[in-house]
Amino acid sequence: MHEKMNLLRELQEIDQEVSAIESTRAGYQQELVGFDKEISRIEAMVEELDLDLDTLQKDESQLQQELLKEQDNITKVEARLPEIQTQKEYVAVLKEIDLAKKANKEIEEQVLNKQQEIETLDGDRKEKQAELSAFVENADARRSELDALLSDSEKELTTRKGARDAVAGDVPSSLLRKYQNLFKRRAGLAVAMARNGACLGCNMQLPPQQFNSLYRQSDLQTCPHCNRLLYIDPEV
Numbered sequence: 001m002h003e004k005m006n007l008l009r010e011l012q013e014i015d016q017e018v019s020a021i022e023s024t025r026a027g028y029q030q031e032l033v034g035f036d037k038e039i040s041r042i043e044a045m046v047e048e049l050d051l052d053l054d055t056l057q058k059d060e061s062q063l064q065q066e067l068l069k070e071q072d073n074i075t076k077v078e079a080r081l082p083e084i085q086t087q088k089e090y091v092a093v094l095k096e097i098d099l100a101k102k103a104n105k106e107i108e109e110q111v112l113n114k115q116q117e118i119e120t121l122d123g124d125r126k127e128k129q130a131e132l133s134a135f136v137e138n139a140d141a142r143r144s145e146l147d148a149l150l151s152d153s154e155k156e157l158t159t160r161k162g163a164r165d166a167v168a169g170d171v172p173s174s175l176l177r178k179y180q181n182l183f184k185r186r187a188g189l190a191v192a193m194a195r196n197g198a199c200l201g202c203n204m205q206l207p208p209q210q211f212n213s214l215y216r217q218s219d220l221q222t223c224p225h226c227n228r229l230l231y232i233d234p235e236v
């Protein structure tokens with residue numbers, strides 16, 4: 001039984017290393033996914049600014065057209081002036097011109113405001129675009145690092161798994177299954193040391209008789225509280 005426990009302890013050590021490598025790899029992969037998400041997020045913001053900018057530009061060109069129409073109107077009304085016969089009509093036309101000019105000025109102001117808005121938004125867009133470029137550049141550099149780390153850790157994983165399979169091959173299959181179930185259910189600790197009368201897997205006291213029998217190493221002992229396979233280090 002002593003030898004089997006030694007095999008299981010060896011197996012557990014390798015399995016814990018495998019788990020650690022796998023979780024590190026998962027972290028790298030998550031980081032990669034995070035880059036893609038962040039890039040999509042900034043791209044969506046740039047696209048939104050593009051749409052807003054497009055709307056503002058359309059508004060501006062519409063205002064410019066109105067302005068042309070208004071100016072045309074003024075020119076037409078002014079052209080009528082020399083033909084006017086009466087003072088009353090003359091005053092009325094002047095008033096009309098005056099109103100048209102006022103309207104014109106208002107539109108001009110609106111155009112200026114719109115242009116100001118466009119300029120501001122265009123600045124925001126350029127800023128966002130620069131942010132995106134910088135992020136992509138950094139992400140690409142880190143991505144190469146992560147690719148190398150992933151490839152190295154994959155090789156390491158293959159080596160460890162090979163070692164694990166070699167050790168596992170020497171463990172009887174029913175014991176191996178028991179160990180594997182425990183490893184999964186007990187957060188990567190299937191084989192626990194017993195010391196000072198307690199299981200170090202769950203820190204609960206073992207029945208004294210069971211603890212003593214561990215010294216004989218004659219049969220397989222499991223903790224009555226957490227079910228882990230127990231071993232003792234007679235030196236401790």
Ligand SMILES: [Zn+2]
Pocket residue numbers: 192199200201202203204223224225226227228
């Ligand atoms: Zn226990």
